[in-house]
Amino acid sequence: MIRKTILLTAALLLTVDLTGTTPISGMEQPMVVHVHKQETQAVLNNPFMGLAPGADHDGPYVQPHRLVYGVVTWKELEPVKGQFNFAGVEKRLHFDEWNARGAKVILRVVLDYSSDTKHIDIPEWLYQEMHGDGAYYDADLGKGFSPNYSNPILIQEHAQLMKKLGERYDHDPRIAFLALGSLGHWGEWHTLQTDTQYIPFPKTEISDLYVHQYLDAFPDKKLLMRRPYPIVGEYGIGLYNDMFGNARSTYDFKDWYENGYRSSLAEADIPAVPEFWKEGPSGGEFGDADTVKGLVKSDKIESVLQQARDTHVSWMGASILADEKFPPAEQANLDRFLNTMGYRFTIPNASFSEQVRQGGLLSVALTIANRGVAPFYYKWPLELSLVDTAGHVAAATITGQDITRWLPGENDVQEFLPVPETLEPGTYTLCVAILDPDTKKPGIDFAMDGRRADGRYELGQVVVTKRPPLRLLF
Structure with missing residues (x-):
C-alpha cells in the first residue's frame, strides 16, 4: 500500500x-x-508565387522569380506512339537549369496551339488513327487544327498520355502546377465559332473526362483550368486568367466564378465557385503583350493591383516584365505588384x-x-x-x-x-x-x-x- x-x-x-x-x-x-x-x-522571392516567365528562355531574367511557364504540344511529347520525348522537352524548357536556380515549372500540355502556318499539334500517328477527325482553321486568331474532343480514340490515347506524364512528373519537385491545356486553342478552353466557321466545343460530360484523367495522373500536384466548370469546386482545382491586365476581361472572369454564368461553349449553366482560390491557385498571363510594360506606370498600376487582389492571384506569366530593367519609379510599382501576389x-x-x-x-x-x-x-x-x-x-x-x-x-x-x-x-x-x-x-x-x-x-x-x-x- x-x-x-x-x-x-x-x-x-x-x-x-x-x-x-x-x-x-x-x-x-x-x-x-x-x-x-x-x-x-522587401520583395520576397518565394516559391509557387510571383512572376512566371517562359521556361524556353535559358535565363537568367532580370526580375526575381521562382516560377517559369512551359508550354508543350502532344506532338512534341509523343512523336511516335508509346515513345515519349521527355528528355527533349526537359532540355528545351531547361528543367535542370531552372531547378538549379530554384525555379519550378508550370506545365501546360496543348493539343492545338495557333500559329502563322497550317499545322497540327497532335501527333501525326494519332491524326491518322482518328482519320483526321477535327477541323483545320485559318482566322484572325491564327492557323491550326482543332481535333474533335469527343472522339473516343482521342480520349483513350489522352488517358495514356496523362498516365505517362503523371508517372514522370507527379512526384517531380521541378514541377509546380499543371495548367490543363488539353482543350481549345492555346489550351484556353474555347474554339472558333464565327459566321464563317463553327468548331464545336465539348460539353461538360466530355471535358470532365479530360479533367479526371489529369486528376488521376496528378494526385499530388495542384491543377488549374481556364473555365470555372463545376468540377473545379468538386476537386479544389485552381483557375487561370489569360487576359489579366485587361480590366474588363478580368472582371468578366471574376463574374464567372463569383456568380456563375451561362456557357455558350458548353451549352450549360455554370454554377459559382467564389472560394475556389482557397483550395487551388489563381494565375494566368497578361492579355496583351504590347501593353504589358505600360501596366507598371503610375497611371495603370492601381488597376493591376486591384485585379490581383480581387482575383487572388498567386502567379502571373510575364516574360516581358521579367526580362526588363525598369526606371526606379516603375520598378517600385512592379515591386508593389510582386508584394501583392500570393501569400506573404x-x-x-x-x-x-x-x-x-x-x-x-x-x-x-x-x-x-x-x-x-x-x-x-x-x-x-x-x-x-x-x-x-x-x-x-x-x-x-x-x-x-x-x-x-x-x-x-x-x-x-x-x-x-x-x-x-x-x-x-x-x-x-x-x-x-x-x-x-x-x-x-x-x-x-x-x-x-x-x-x-x-x-x-x-x-x-x-x-x-x-x-x-x-x-x-x-
Whole structure:
C-alpha cells in the first residue's frame, strides 16, 4: 500500500511538471516573453508565387522569380506512339537549369496551339488513327487544327498520355502546377465559332473526362483550368486568367466564378465557385503583350493591383516584365505588384516561456499573419527549433500546423517544442521556419526581421535549466 502511494505521488508530480515550465508549489513561476516582430516591405522571392516567365528562355531574367511557364504540344511529347520525348522537352524548357536556380515549372500540355502556318499539334500517328477527325482553321486568331474532343480514340490515347506524364512528373519537385491545356486553342478552353466557321466545343460530360484523367495522373500536384466548370469546386482545382491586365476581361472572369454564368461553349449553366482560390491557385498571363510594360506606370498600376487582389492571384506569366530593367519609379510599382501576389507571411506577435527545464515542453504561441491575397497551396511543415550559441540546431520539432489553412488575415497558433532531457543547460535562440519537404531546409521567407543565414527566423532567447532530481514526498 505504501509503494502504491509513493508511485501515485510521483506520478502526480510528473503530471504537474510535464511542461517543465509549470511551477511546483513554492517555486517562482517562469516569465512569459512577448515579442513583436518588425515587418518588412522587401520583395520576397518565394516559391509557387510571383512572376512566371517562359521556361524556353535559358535565363537568367532580370526580375526575381521562382516560377517559369512551359508550354508543350502532344506532338512534341509523343512523336511516335508509346515513345515519349521527355528528355527533349526537359532540355528545351531547361528543367535542370531552372531547378538549379530554384525555379519550378508550370506545365501546360496543348493539343492545338495557333500559329502563322497550317499545322497540327497532335501527333501525326494519332491524326491518322482518328482519320483526321477535327477541323483545320485559318482566322484572325491564327492557323491550326482543332481535333474533335469527343472522339473516343482521342480520349483513350489522352488517358495514356496523362498516365505517362503523371508517372514522370507527379512526384517531380521541378514541377509546380499543371495548367490543363488539353482543350481549345492555346489550351484556353474555347474554339472558333464565327459566321464563317463553327468548331464545336465539348460539353461538360466530355471535358470532365479530360479533367479526371489529369486528376488521376496528378494526385499530388495542384491543377488549374481556364473555365470555372463545376468540377473545379468538386476537386479544389485552381483557375487561370489569360487576359489579366485587361480590366474588363478580368472582371468578366471574376463574374464567372463569383456568380456563375451561362456557357455558350458548353451549352450549360455554370454554377459559382467564389472560394475556389482557397483550395487551388489563381494565375494566368497578361492579355496583351504590347501593353504589358505600360501596366507598371503610375497611371495603370492601381488597376493591376486591384485585379490581383480581387482575383487572388498567386502567379502571373510575364516574360516581358521579367526580362526588363525598369526606371526606379516603375520598378517600385512592379515591386508593389510582386508584394501583392500570393501569400506573404509574417509573425506580428509571439509569446513563449523565458525558461524551460530539460525534458520539458516549451509552450509557444504565435500570431501568423498572411498579408497576401492567397494561401500557400502545399502542406509544407512548420518547424520550431532551439539554436545554440554556435549556431547549431540543438532541438527541433515539426508541428501539426496545416499552413494551407493560413488564409489572408491572422491565424493563431499554439504549439509545444519538446526539450530533450540531454540538452545542455544554457541560453538558446527560439526559431521558426517553414521547411521545404524535398530539401528538409527552410524554404519560405517571412516578411519580417530576424532572418538567420540558414533561413530560420529568430523569435527570442530561452534559458534551458537543469532538471532537478525527482523528489518523492511521503
